[in-house]
Amino acid sequence: MAGIEPEEQLKELGSTLAGIEQVLDLDGMRRDIAELREQSADPDLWNDQERAQSVTRRLSYLESELGKVEGLRQRLNDLPVMYGMAAEEGDEDVRKECDEELASLVKAIQALEVRTLMSGEYDSREALVTINAQAGGVDAADWAEQLQRMYLRWAERHGYPTEVYDTSYAEEAGIKSTTFTVKAPYAYGTLRGEHGTHRLVRISPFDNQGRRQTSFAGLDVVPVVEQSDHVEIDESELRIDVYRSSGPGGQGVNTTDSAVRITHIPSGIVVSCQNERSQLQNKATAMNVLQAKLLERKRQEEADKMSALRGEGTSSWGTQIRNYVLHPYQIVKDLRTGVEVGNPTAVLDGDIDDFIEAEIRWMRQQETAAS
Incomplete structure (x- = not known):
């Protein structure tokens, strides 16, 4: 995205992240998290150690993935506001911080996009x-x-x-x-x-x-x-x-x-x-x-x-x-x-x-x- 104005980059990133959110099915992730939390609260779960560890690993992973996507969305929503403040105040230091945050977002969203490419029969396995x-x-x-x-x-x-x-x-x-x-x-x-x-x-x-x-x-x-x-x-x-x-x-x-x-x-x-x-x-x-x-x-x-x-x-x-x-x-x-x-x-x-x-x-x- 080098050479593209920040506004255009933000628009493209927003579109890419929306596609990722759709593929990952955030609502489905939230439902799975709620169900796994309910299972993990069951005192009988740990009678089966292997199943208990599987449930807690899956819950931890989904919570982490959901938090990652929601965090990126929040950062992406905040960045235009930060660019606007930098422009109004003519503050080059803030502008530089915005550019660094934008570069960081590009890398993070590209890395997350890779996850959506894993659709093989066994890709979701350990x-x-x-x-x-x-x-x-x-x-x-x-x-x-x-x-x-x-x-x-x-x-x-x-x-x-x-x-x-x-x-x-x-x-x-x-x-x-x-x-x-x-x-x-x-x-x-x-x-x-x-x-x-x-x-x-x-x-x-x-x-x-x-x-x-x-x-x-x-x-x-x-x-x-x-x-x-x-x-x-x-x-x-x-x-x-x-x-x-x-x-x-x-x-x-x-x-x-x-x-x-x-x-x-x-x-x-x-x-x-x-x-x-x-x-x-x-x-x-x-x-x-x-x-x-x-x-x-x-x-x-x-x-x-x-x-x-x-x-x-x-x-x-x-x-x-x-x-x-x-x-x-x-x-x-x-x-x-x-x-x-x-x-x-x-x-x-x-x-x-x-x-x-x-x-x-x-x-x-x-x-x-x-x-």
Whole structure:
């Protein structure tokens, strides 16, 4: 909107925000909030811990989203008044404040608009994220751990609860793999574009000759399964192993064989969970993770079949998607959208919203073009 007069910008923003309000259905959100508040006031709710946590998470999310939209609308309504006062008094300082507020509103409304682009079947789900170290030896294991921290910090910045189900630590440093959930509505729709290979270039801290090293880590994002999902799993096709939970350097988390690893023999999918004290709880969680991965596999097979019928190539985000270069220069660049940031430190500390918003728009364009 650069070069456009403030009055025109405000008019365009008002129209954009009105469209967002319509898509989000604010009246429907208010009804849902009222119903969830009523449920949360029921003293029997906490007899079912899982349902209670789901209700309170959903309520917190809707209240936050509604407050965000209403706050933007109020700011947008106030800004013409502020511009009018600045013009009447000829106050350049107030005018400058108005311009800064307008720029802030443009960014905030554009970010909110991204939420309306998430209309996929599973986009509203929570996300199950798996990170695996790939090529690069000890550097790749260290890189996988840095990526885990990046996504957990991103979730923390947004107030999204997370739960780490399993972490397999590497011998020298870093991790071989990790699986965790981001427990927020639309977490899957938000993060699904992060699926793929992430490449790091840096001077290796593990090389005594100080040579440059390229490392790779793979990210897998699938939607968390819900009760309405039907994924048929034949128990006879599972191999279930139990082992002792362990932390960095082999330090015991507990003294019982409570960790569970499940191998789905037909697909070769392996899932593990060691975050609970009980073997039964770990098995139940691991089964949920397996169901989520099989559901995503089924969804991808159906999408591939439809693409083949249309004579199209397979649509997949599972390729190298982003480069993180720390030497000889510093830049993080997304290979699909072209978005780049010259501050890798901030990105690795969880400041990845610019990448996520751009890839959501990019994926929507790809999906629209294919439909």
